[in-house]
Amino acid sequence: MSEQNGTPAARRFRRSVGIIGSGVAALHLGLFLRQHGVSTTIYTDKHPDSIAKGRLLNTVVHHAPTLAREHELEIDFWLTAEIGIQEMSYHVGGPNPISFVGSFLPPSAAIDYRIYLPRLMQAFEERGGEIRMQILRIADIQLIADNHDLVVVASGRSTLGEAFPRRMDKSPYARPPRALCVGLFRGVRAEEPATVTINLEPGQGELIEIPLLSFDGLEQALLFEICPGSALIDLANVSPSSSPDLFRDVVLGALREHFPGTYERVDLSSFGLIRPLDLLQGVLTPLVREDWVRLPSGKIAVSLGDVHAAIDPMMGQGANVASHTALDLGRAILDESEYDELFAETVATARRPFVEAASDWTNMMLRRELPGHLLELLGVMPGNRALADVFTSNFGSPDRQWRAIATEDRARAFTATWADHAMSGAS
Amino acid sequence: MSEQNGTPAARRFRRSVGIIGSGVAALHLGLFLRQHGVSTTIYTDKHPDSIAKGRLLNTVVHHAPTLAREHELEIDFWLTAEIGIQEMSYHVGGPNPISFVGSFLPPSAAIDYRIYLPRLMQAFEERGGEIRMQILRIADIQLIADNHDLVVVASGRSTLGEAFPRRMDKSPYARPPRALCVGLFRGVRAEEPATVTINLEPGQGELIEIPLLSFDGLEQALLFEICPGSALIDLANVSPSSSPDLFRDVVLGALREHFPGTYERVDLSSFGLIRPLDLLQGVLTPLVREDWVRLPSGKIAVSLGDVHAAIDPMMGQGANVASHTALDLGRAILDESEYDELFAETVATARRPFVEAASDWTNMMLRRELPGHLLELLGVMPGNRALADVFTSNFGSPDRQWRAIATEDRARAFTATWADHAMSGAS
Numbered sequence: 001m002s003e004q005n006g007t008p009a010a011r012r013f014r015r016s017v018g019i020i021g022s023g024v025a026a027l028h029l030g031l032f033l034r035q036h037g038v039s040t041t042i043y044t045d046k047h048p049d050s051i052a053k054g055r056l057l058n059t060v061v062h063h064a065p066t067l068a069r070e071h072e073l074e075i076d077f078w079l080t081a082e083i084g085i086q087e088m089s090y091h092v093g094g095p096n097p098i099s100f101v102g103s104f105l106p107p108s109a110a111i112d113y114r115i116y117l118p119r120l121m122q123a124f125e126e127r128g129g130e131i132r133m134q135i136l137r138i139a140d141i142q143l144i145a146d147n148h149d150l151v152v153v154a155s156g157r158s159t160l161g162e163a164f165p166r167r168m169d170k171s172p173y174a175r176p177p178r179a180l181c182v183g184l185f186r187g188v189r190a191e192e193p194a195t196v197t198i199n200l201e202p203g204q205g206e207l208i209e210i211p212l213l214s215f216d217g218l219e220q221a222l223l224f225e226i227c228p229g230s231a232l233i234d235l236a237n238v239s240p241s242s243s244p245d246l247f248r249d250v251v252l253g254a255l256r257e258h259f260p261g262t263y264e265r266v267d268l269s270s271f272g273l274i275r276p277l278d279l280l281q282g283v284l285t286p287l288v289r290e291d292w293v294r295l296p297s298g299k300i301a302v303s304l305g306d307v308h309a310a311i312d313p314m315m316g317q318g319a320n321v322a323s324h325t326a327l328d329l330g331r332a333i334l335d336e337s338e339y340d341e342l343f344a345e346t347v348a349t350a351r352r353p354f355v356e357a358a359s360d361w362t363n364m365m366l367r368r369e370l371p372g373h374l375l376e377l378l379g380v381m382p383g384n385r386a387l388a389d390v391f392t393s394n395f396g397s398p399d400r401q402w403r404a405i406a407t408e409d410r411a412r413a414f415t416a417t418w419a420d421h422a423m424s425g426a427s
Numbered sequence: 428m429s430e431q432n433g434t435p436a437a438r439r440f441r442r443s444v445g446i447i448g449s450g451v452a453a454l455h456l457g458l459f460l461r462q463h464g465v466s467t468t469i470y471t472d473k474h475p476d477s478i479a480k481g482r483l484l485n486t487v488v489h490h491a492p493t494l495a496r497e498h499e500l501e502i503d504f505w506l507t508a509e510i511g512i513q514e515m516s517y518h519v520g521g522p523n524p525i526s527f528v529g530s531f532l533p534p535s536a537a538i539d540y541r542i543y544l545p546r547l548m549q550a551f552e553e554r555g556g557e558i559r560m561q562i563l564r565i566a567d568i569q570l571i572a573d574n575h576d577l578v579v580v581a582s583g584r585s586t587l588g589e590a591f592p593r594r595m596d597k598s599p600y601a602r603p604p605r606a607l608c609v610g611l612f613r614g615v616r617a618e619e620p621a622t623v624t625i626n627l628e629p630g631q632g633e634l635i636e637i638p639l640l641s642f643d644g645l646e647q648a649l650l651f652e653i654c655p656g657s658a659l660i661d662l663a664n665v666s667p668s669s670s671p672d673l674f675r676d677v678v679l680g681a682l683r684e685h686f687p688g689t690y691e692r693v694d695l696s697s698f699g700l701i702r703p704l705d706l707l708q709g710v711l712t713p714l715v716r717e718d719w720v721r722l723p724s725g726k727i728a729v730s731l732g733d734v735h736a737a738i739d740p741m742m743g744q745g746a747n748v749a750s751h752t753a754l755d756l757g758r759a760i761l762d763e764s765e766y767d768e769l770f771a772e773t774v775a776t777a778r779r780p781f782v783e784a785a786s787d788w789t790n791m792m793l794r795r796e797l798p799g800h801l802l803e804l805l806g807v808m809p810g811n812r813a814l815a816d817v818f819t820s821n822f823g824s825p826d827r828q829w830r831a832i833a834t835e836d837r838a839r840a841f842t843a844t845w846a847d848h849a850m851s852g853a854s
């Protein structure tokens with residue numbers, strides 16, 4: 001019956017969807033809808049050229065399920081075989097340091113969004129999608145909705161998100177739990193095989209190293225997550241354009257002092273930010289907003305991507321959640337012909353476990369002190385490669401990850417499941 | 428990753444599940460768990476022999492998805508080819524009567540639960556399940572939970588359901604909207620091909636005719652749903668054991684007066700209840716209860732079947748929802764190793780759209796007056812067999828049905844989807 005009930009509707013209705021935003025959520029949804037013949041317009045205030053020539057947007061890793069969706073959407077323009085990230089290397093500081101490696105099965109990949117987003121915008125237009133450039137304010141949501149059967153708000157961290165009330169039950173932070181500093185650096189030797197390296201330095205913050213495809217091939221991204229009150233805070237405050245030497249000294253000092261595993265791969269003679277715009281400094285207060293609102297006209301507006309859930313970049317979940325929920329929403333749009341409260345609630349219910357897991361997991365990692373059961377779990381990983389591989393691959397399946405680590409009992413059961421694999425990876 | 432993360436746990440953990448109840452929800456769950464090697468105990472106060480020799484339990488139709496689950500569970504002991512119900516015949520009375528036929532694609536089937544449940548209990552025991560017969564009170568939920576990793580309460584309409592708070596948002600009826608009288612009758616010629624006949628008599632109630640496999644082969648069930656204040660109320664009040672002739676006269680009078688399409692297939696010389704116990708009279712207040720509660724010990728108890736959602740039998744949804752959610756719960760039990768709040772909420776979120784659709788749809792049909800948009804939709808069916816077939820087959824997919832008919836706009840879109848099939852069935 002699923003065919004009978006869905007297909008003729010998809011053929012017959014001249015549906016039209018308006019998407020506000022041009023990030024990964026907006027573009028994956030737009031490309032999916034075009035792939036299925038739905039009339040789709042993207043509204044954005046960002047020209048592809050200004051994205052390409054602009055400041056670094058993020059350094060997000062796309063995990064295997066996202067790469068699979070890119071294949072489905074026929075936007076796998078970059079060869080994963082060449083840029084694939086095979087492993088994740090973990091280092092937890094403190095009195096009892098922990099180090100181990102896990103594999104992404106299958107590999108992940110990271111691409112500079114200044115390359116990625118303009119190429120997807122081009123593909124969207126080539127495939128019959130319309131892009132309208134305009135200034136966007138909250139009041140435009142209603143105006144855009146008037147021209148479409150459904151409007152989706154996926155405008156990243158713009159103020160348009162405020163149209164959707166914040167969910168207090170899933171937004172535990174009133175202030176940013178970290179300051180952020182992320183840049184592309186030369187003079188840092190990449191690990192082999194290609195590896196995401198995550199360093200957790202209790203009380204100070206985290207450093208995540210990511211081999212990322214940028215304008216000159218694979219470059220090394222350093223993402224510093226800085227705890228309030230940490231000595232690392234200069235990383236977020238010193239401007240490399242007004243004080244380039246001081247900024248370089250601050251980064252080198254931070255690496256030498258707190259992240260020696262990275263520091264020992266630094267070539268001091270060549271080390272530095274690659275291009276002035278290859279740096280992003282700022283803060284983010286993670287939050288989850290309502291899935292939908294009813295506009296004054298009675299129509300529904302659905303939130304998507306960062307507008308729905310702004311997730312700290314530490315665990316690399318934001319883009320993967322955006323892509324996952326974009327295609328979920330796309331399928332619901334095809335499956336239905338009425339975009340009413342029942343539609344919106346169906347979408348909300350279906351995506352809730354995935355989104356909340358990514359958000360809850362990341363928010364747990366952002367606590368000032370990691371919960372004991374998580375440290376205990378990380379502590380057994382050096383002796384159990386199978387467990388480390390599952391934990392690493394679960395970065396692509398935050399719902400699975402959260403079910404494995406949410407509580408002490410769950411972490412214990414997760415460890416027990418893989419107990420007889422212990423040491424199998426040490427040989 | 429799904430295999431890696433799930434399979435070893437399923438193998439390693441010696442999980443044990445306790446199920447309170449021995450209806451279709453309890454048995455489908457129990458048989459599913461045994462099929463996957465989970466230690467399972469059913470607690471019931473009903474001996475299979477007393478079920479077999481007792482009063483008619485219901486006359487529920489199993490739709491195609493339920494029959495498919497029975498095949499999966501290897502309990503398809505009855506040949507659908509011989510007892511399959513091909514069509515549904517609709518008759519709506521009132522000033523502008525409507526009559527039409529739709530097909531179940533694929534066919535449905537109905538079996539007397541006095542045959543069905545004891546055979547499933549036997550299969551459950553043959554496959555290593557344990558059945559404990561005992562008196563059951565609410566306090567026993569905690570005692571049973573102490574012996575298992577998870578307890579599921581699926582004890583039909585017993586008082587144990589009261590352990591789960593009623594959800595006011597999904598339980599619109601404070602009193603039973605119908606009185607019920609259902610029996611197996613001889614002397615009613617079945618329609619051909621095998622057909623469920625539903626008669627809606629505005630203000631009076633409904634008669635649903637079901638060809639059902641009982642002890643002597645296919646017999647004809649008459650399910651009367653009686654509105655408060657209707658002249659049909661004697662059907663629920665007159666006892667056939669104390670006043671057999673009066674009861675027969677009341678049934679014949681009801682058919683002659685309100686359901687002439689059935690009356691004209693009655694052979695007056697042989698008409699009557701087949702066996703004294705082939706009749707059930709009573710009332711049901713439909714309601715939805717919470718998905719789970721935390722027991723005093725901290726363990727979780729999950730509601731299932733009628734305990735979770737007691738659905739009026741008019742649309743034949745109860746058993747199908749019970750079976751659907753039983754296997755959903757079974758899969759979640761295999762997928763997880765910790766039966767905590769996160770587990771319970773995952774189960775609740777996953778089953779919500781299906782259960783609420785079946786409940787909301789049935790509750791809409793129970794209104795004193797059918798909504799105009801539904802009458803309008805039924806009114807176009809006589810000229811559009813494709814639409815009638817989808818509507819009929821959707822009895823097995825209440826989520827699809829509800830999305831098609833919940834609102835005026837949706838019903839209009841549903842009709843429009845099939846507009847160019849109009850008259851195709853009339854040739």
